[in-house]
Amino acid sequence: MPETIIIHLTINGTGRSFRTPPGRRLLDLIRDDAGQTGTKEGCGAGECGACTVLLDGLPIPSCLVLAASCEGHEITTVEGLVHDGSPHAVQEAMVETGGVQCGFCTPGVIMTSVALLENSIDDREEQGRRLAGNLCRCTGYEKIFHALEVAGTTDD
């Protein structure tokens, strides 16, 4: 057994501490230690985007980041987008436009989309380039772009 270390970070607004092995990936900390299983693992190698979460407001692949490297930082997962029982505008728009089919890519797509809107990246071409790391096998992406458009007009 390797030694364990203690990690303090904020997940979805709540400060928490975990005792974990030093090689724990942020993805596993979120899913297994924090029990937030909305975040998915696809490739585990940085290529599919399913594991995307926000680190201090920006999207990152949680499968490539060590939990230990996130000491003191703020993580937002798809669960953290719900406020007072109401889903985020991007979540509502994804449902409305049919941007969700099998749903496996959806949490990652939503996190990147939320970051796009929060950083006022509203050019459609640029949104497409920034979402290129979130692979979707089902929707053909058009409905996801439509959701972004809808959410972009209701987000304020």
Place this chain on the structure above:
Amino acid sequence: MDLSVKDIYRPLTFDEAVAAFSDEPSMLPIAGGTDISVQMRAGKFAGAHLLDLSGVLPRSISADGGFIEIGAGATMDEIADSGPLRSVCPALCQAARKVGAWPIQCRATLGGNLANASPAADTAPPLLVADALVVAAGQGGLRNIEAEDFFAGPGENTLKPGELIHSIRLPVTDPPSFSRFTKLGWQREQIISVVSLSISLHLNDQGLVTKAAAALGAVAATPKRAPSVEAVLVGHSLDPAAISRAVEAVQNDITPIDDIRAPAWYRRVAAATLVERMLEEASGA
């Protein structure tokens, strides 16, 4: 699944990181982790003793005399959006925006991209073209390494044991009139380069090239300058004859190999095409 890590040291300052690494150069530094995690997942470095640089690397991008200093911890996303860099070295910003997809860019650091010493590292050609200096930190303090001397071979750099990259310094006293980066891969987005190219040009009022710098990635054992291309451009205007001389000259500057991404002959054709297109763009044609 947990990565095979025996221990991780999380220093509180960069100086602590340098001191620890000088004492124990067998530690494995990790910055963004976007490259090293993939390798560890594939079974490399099992039982590693990691040195976590993520919180302590210099990260700001600031003007300093005739230089812009970029902290080794600056992310690709920060570099791509940096106002000062966009005005003096747009090629570097363009390259940073081409490293993987956006979530990778928000995590991947400049230091990690260079330390990796991949022949395809996308920030390397623009930095070679800009005559950048890699600032290494070790027990004896800081030392400058010319970007051209930094890459030693695939996966090999010229940092000494116990040295870390502290920052990158770009000379900016004489910014070029034209500065571009482009890459070719098997998909349009999020792909390791099969060939990459950066060119910077100084043009005078008559449209003559007074200074030229070119560098390519993924066409030799290291990212490298293209002195033959530079030599045929200087003193000429960017007319079709000069462009075709440059297209021929690039073949003398590259030594591509066959690998899983492309055969050598393809890289030769692609390098020529990228040089042609970029110079045509520079000529306003």
